[in-house]
Amino acid sequence: MLPFLKSRTTNSFQLLRSLPYSYSCTPPSQLIKKASSQYSSSLISLSRYNRTQVSQFSTTSIVQATLNQIKRGSGPPRRKKQTTAPALDHCPFKKGIVLKVMILKPKKPNSAQRKACRVRLSNGNVISAYIPGEGHNAQEHSIVYVRGGRCQDLPGVKYHLVRGVGDLSGVVNRVTSRSKYGVKKPTKANAAA
Numbered sequence: 241m242l243p244f245l246k247s248r249t250t251n252s253f254q255l256l257r258s259l260p261y262s263y264s265c266t267p268p269s270q271l272i273k274k275a276s277s278q279y280s281s282s283l284i285s286l287s288r289y290n291r292t293q294v295s296q297f298s299t300t301s302i303v304q305a306t307l308n309q310i311k312r313g314s315g316p317p318r319r320k321k322q323t324t325a326p327a328l329d330h331c332p333f334k335k336g337i338v339l340k341v342m343i344l345k346p347k348k349p350n351s352a353q354r355k356a357c358r359v360r361l362s363n364g365n366v367i368s369a370y371i372p373g374e375g376h377n378a379q380e381h382s383i384v385y386v387r388g389g390r391c392q393d394l395p396g397v398k399y400h401l402v403r404g405v406g407d408l409s410g411v412v413n414r415v416t417s418r419s420k421y422g423v424k425k426p427t428k429a430n431a432a433a
Contacts, residue, residue, distance in 0.1 A: 323388075324388055324389075324390070324398065325387075325388030325389075325398060325399060327361060327363075327365040327367050327398075327399070328361075328386070328387075328388055328399075329363055332387065332388075333385050333386065333387050333402065334361045334362055334363065334385070334386050335361070335362045335383065335384075335385055335386075335406070336359035336360055336361040336362060336367075336369075336383075336384055336385070336386050337359065337360050337381060337382070337383060337384075338357050338358070338359055338378055338379065338380055338381065338382040338384055339357070339358040339359065339360055339366065339380065340357060340358045340380065341355070341356075341357045341371075341378055341379060341380065342355075342356055342357060342358070343355060343356070344356050344394050344397070346393035346394055347393050347394070347395060350393045354370065354391065354393075354394055355370070355371040355376060356368055356369060356370050356371060356391075356394065356397055357369055357371060357378055357384075357401070359384060359386055359399075359401075361386060367386070367398070367399050368394075368396055368397045368398075368399070369384075369386050369397065369399040369400060369401050370391040370394065370397050370399070370400050370401065371401050371408075372400055372401070372403060372420070372421065373403055373410075373411035373414070373421045374411060374412075375411065375412060376408065376409075377407070377408065377409050378401070378407070378408050382406070382407040382408065383406040383407045384401050384402070384405075384406050384407060384408045385401070385402040385405045385406050385408075386399050386400070386401060386402070387399065387400050387401075387402055388400070402422070403420075403421045403422035403423075404421070404422015404423065405422065408422075409422070410422030410423040410424070411423055
């Protein structure tokens, strides 16, 4: 390698001094061009060499599951689905005590007065829950049961109370979808009266 390739910061006079006698015939501008082109080409070859050295080498090949293995279910583990009701601790229902009964306004474009309450669950979590159905007898210190399920137009309300369980009575005079609102099947004696 020529001595002028060793240092990048050498000026043209130092380059001329360090050149052998055979180079002294050519003009200095051409010498500098030639030196810079040789220097850049050597840098390029060095960078290629370094790149091949840096790239990782693995002795094991990428192994994919066969169709039979996939059928048996030995593929990568699926991500667990995040629960929509985290305060229930993966339980279907939780018992709680009503702290406050409130009336909330839904977000646009809806307009209503939604009945809701703040409930302290048996695990200590305090949540907002919607009271479904027309009319309710929930008040402070009532024992209620909470299930998951958000109220779509009430921000922050991600739970429903269960009607007909605990201190919360079923919906009065409900005929259809009775099981959702905690209403027993009306007997003939009750229907006549």
